[in-house]
Amino acid sequence: MQLTAIRRALLDRISDPELASRPPVAMIVAAEDATHFTSALSETFATGAVETHRFRVGLPMGEIVEGLNSVSGDSLATYPSMLARLVGEARAGRLQIQPRRILTMAEPLLPETRQAAEETWHAPIANMWGTSEAGVTAIGCFKGIGMHLTDDLVIVEAVDADGDPVPAGVRSHKVYVTNLFNPLMPLIRYEITDEVTLLDEPCACGSVHQRIADIEGRNDDTFIYGGGVSVHPHLFRSILGREPAISEYQVQQTPTGAEIIVCADGPVDLEALNHKLREALARSGCPEPTVKLNVVDSIPRLATGKLKRFLTL
Numbered sequence: 001m002q003l004t005a006i007r008r009a010l011l012d013r014i015s016d017p018e019l020a021s022r023p024p025v026a027m028i029v030a031a032e033d034a035t036h037f038t039s040a041l042s043e044t045f046a047t048g049a050v051e052t053h054r055f056r057v058g059l060p061m062g063e064i065v066e067g068l069n070s071v072s073g074d075s076l077a078t079y080p081s082m083l084a085r086l087v088g089e090a091r092a093g094r095l096q097i098q099p100r101r102i103l104t105m106a107e108p109l110l111p112e113t114r115q116a117a118e119e120t121w122h123a124p125i126a127n128m129w130g131t132s133e134a135g136v137t138a139i140g141c142f143k144g145i146g147m148h149l150t151d152d153l154v155i156v157e158a159v160d161a162d163g164d165p166v167p168a169g170v171r172s173h174k175v176y177v178t179n180l181f182n183p184l185m186p187l188i189r190y191e192i193t194d195e196v197t198l199l200d201e202p203c204a205c206g207s208v209h210q211r212i213a214d215i216e217g218r219n220d221d222t223f224i225y226g227g228g229v230s231v232h233p234h235l236f237r238s239i240l241g242r243e244p245a246i247s248e249y250q251v252q253q254t255p256t257g258a259e260i261i262v263c264a265d266g267p268v269d270l271e272a273l274n275h276k277l278r279e280a281l282a283r284s285g286c287p288e289p290t291v292k293l294n295v296v297d298s299i300p301r302l303a304t305g306k307l308k309r310f311l312t313l
């Protein structure tokens with residue numbers, strides 16, 4: 001399953017007469033260099049099989065849009081945070097690509113981002129979960145939401161805070177990972193703080209690999225306030241994600257609430273948004289919460305190109 005995305009592109013070529021005479025063209029908006037194991041893997045094995053065009057995620061949005069329009073490839077691969085911004089560019093009429101498939105990686109793919117991209121391009125979306133310790137740990141199949149674990153190569157145990165297994169349909173506190181393919185540095189029940197939900201329904205693709213829901217965060221993204229008040233990132237996501245004009249955001253925890261910066265494709269009622277966030281924090285147990293909101297042109301990314309959405313104290 002490590003090369004699922006590449007195999008899908010090659011299957012498209014076989015089944016579509018338009019693609020039969022040429023390699024599939026992939027558009028990638030990510031870090032400039034494939035420094036992470038999962039991205040290096042795809043670049044190594046895709047060479048010659050797929051024509052790839054890579055655009056650095058830190059470029060001005062106008063340059064990224066211009067580059068993508070000039071290529072107009074068959075597939076698009078990018079971080080979920082960048083996918084949300086590209087959706088905004090497409091809705092504004094500036095981005096004119098029509099990808100047949102979309103692959104996201106490296107960050108949580110939130111339901112609102114998936115829905116917006118599907119409505120914009122009517123293309124199937126596959127999310128990928130990769131870790132440096134275990135490679136491509138799970139990948140979507142373009143047949144539905146969620147992902148298949150690569151459980152022929154990795155054992156993933158979804159557990160609660162005490163390390164006990166959680167049943168299907170219950171979000172785990174963390175996972176234990178055991179890799180089966182690395183004899184030089186085997187990892188046995190290595191703890192990773194990603195929160196995983198196992199699914200027991202069969203997939204439309206017919207695969208028997210264990211399914212999991214799209215991963216929405218990590219337990220170390222949780223904000224802990226005075227008095228032991230715990231606020232899960234979903235509190236912020238559920239409010240900010242409903243604002244259609246907001247394409248990107250970052251939440252910095254403060255002692256009494258949060259400072260939030262957002263990128264917007266249109267007008268945002270900051271006062272009303274501030275009120276909703278303060279009310280939600282108060283319901284979670286934060287006494288007299290404070291929230292500061294600012295609209296910015298861009299949000300700094302990590303050296304890998306990823307966006308760190310939640311910054312704890």
